[in-house]
Structures are given as C-alpha cells and as structure tokens.
Amino acid sequence: MPPSASSDLTLSVNGEKYTLTVDHRTTLLDALRERLDLTGTKKGCDQGQCGACTVLVDGRRSVSCLQLAVAAEGREITTIEGVAEGERLHPVQQAFLDLDGFQCGYCTPGQICSAIAVIEEHAAGWPSAATGDVRPEAGPPPLTPEEIRERMSGNLCRCGAYVSIVQAVARAAEQKGAAA
Numbered sequence: 147m148p149p150s151a152s153s154d155l156t157l158s159v160n161g162e163k164y165t166l167t168v169d170h171r172t173t174l175l176d177a178l179r180e181r182l183d184l185t186g187t188k189k190g191c192d193q194g195q196c197g198a199c200t201v202l203v204d205g206r207r208s209v210s211c212l213q214l215a216v217a218a219e220g221r222e223i224t225t226i227e228g229v230a231e232g233e234r235l236h237p238v239q240q241a242f243l244d245l246d247g248f249q250c251g252y253c254t255p256g257q258i259c260s261a262i263a264v265i266e267e268h269a270a271g272w273p274s275a276a277t278g279d280v281r282p283e284a285g286p287p288p289l290t291p292e293e294i295r296e297r298m299s300g301n302l303c304r305c306g307a308y309v310s311i312v313q314a315v316a317r318a319a320e321q322k323g324a325a326a
Contacts, residue, residue, distance in 0.1 A: 155219040160228025175199045177215035186226035197301030200256035207263040226255035238318040247314035249305035261315045264297040
C-alpha cells in the first residue's frame with residue numbers, strides 16, 4: 147500500500163483548535179484561507195518575497211506561503227483576525243488606522259503582523275542589520291525610522307505607504323514602552 151499523501155492535523159489558530167485533513171503539500175496560507183476561511187492573510191507573490199501572507203507562529207513572524215501546514219501543528223498561529231482583543235483594536239492596528247498606514251489595504255494584514263513581531267523583537271534586544279552596536283551590554287538600540295525600515299523590509303507595499311507605516315510602528319512601540 148503506497149504511503150498516504152495527506153494527514154489529519156490540528157491547528158491552533160487565534161486561540162481556537164481546528165482539525166483538518168490536508169495534503170502534505172498544503173501551505174499554511176492555503177489552509178488558513180481555503181480551509182478555515184480566514185481570508186485576512188493575503189496571497190501576494192506566493193514565493194515568500196512580499197510579506198503579504200505574514201502571520202505570527204508562536205509570536206514570531208512567518209511567511210505562511212512558504213510554511214507547510216503540517217509543520218505548524220502544535221504551534222500557536224495568530225492571523226490578523228486574532229490580534230484584536232474583542233472589539234478593541236491591537237495598538238498596532240490602531241496606529242495604522244490613526245496614521246493612515248495603508249492605502250489599498252492589501253498588504254496591511256501582513257504589515258501589522260510583522261510590526262507586532264518587530265516591536266517584540268526590538269524590546270527583547272534583537273539587533274537588525276541597521277543596529278550600530280550589537281553588543282548585548284549595549285541594550286536595545288533606539289527604534290529609529292532607519293531601524294524600523296530595516297526590520298520591516300520583508301513586507302512590501304505596492305502603494306508606497308512606507309512613511310505612514312514607519313510612523314505607525316514607531317507610535318505603537320512608544321505606546322508599548324509607556325505601558326510597560
């Protein structure tokens with residue numbers, strides 16, 4: 147008997163458990179959009195280059211078009227549909243709204259998920275290619291516009307809303323720092 151080309155798996159998405167049977171080649175993006183009807187995550191390039199499909203997997207950024215759904219079993223997946231707390235927008239969502247960090251909106255879900263992770267990475271002291279002093283004792287670098295642009299560089303916006311996106315990330319980071 148030939149080996150099966152599909153598996154039963156349970157995905158934990160936005161705090162809910164979903165049991166699915168998927169072909170082993172099914173990407174996380176396709177499972178989210180086509181099987182779970184969570185269409186906020188967008189399919190852009192389908193090659194991991196544009197960031198439109200960015201979701202959070204265990205709190206870290208992941209381009210879901212390159213991750214197989216079977217590899218996400220046992221991990222906590224957060225999509226744009228799961229970042230708000232009830233009717234209250236996540237601070238990054240609110241900053242994007244307040245500062246017009248979007249135009250057509252197609253890339254916005256991926257931008258927001260990525261920005262949430264960027265703020266956490268920065269707070270944890272992770273350096274980026276733009277970080278001048280990467281010594282651990284130097285602490286987190288200032289979250290300058292250059293630092294934000296570098297950290298968000300995996301997310302493209304065809305409309306060119308980058309100035310507002312950088313401002314929104316900076317504002318959400320400031321609010322997180324003030325709340326801590």
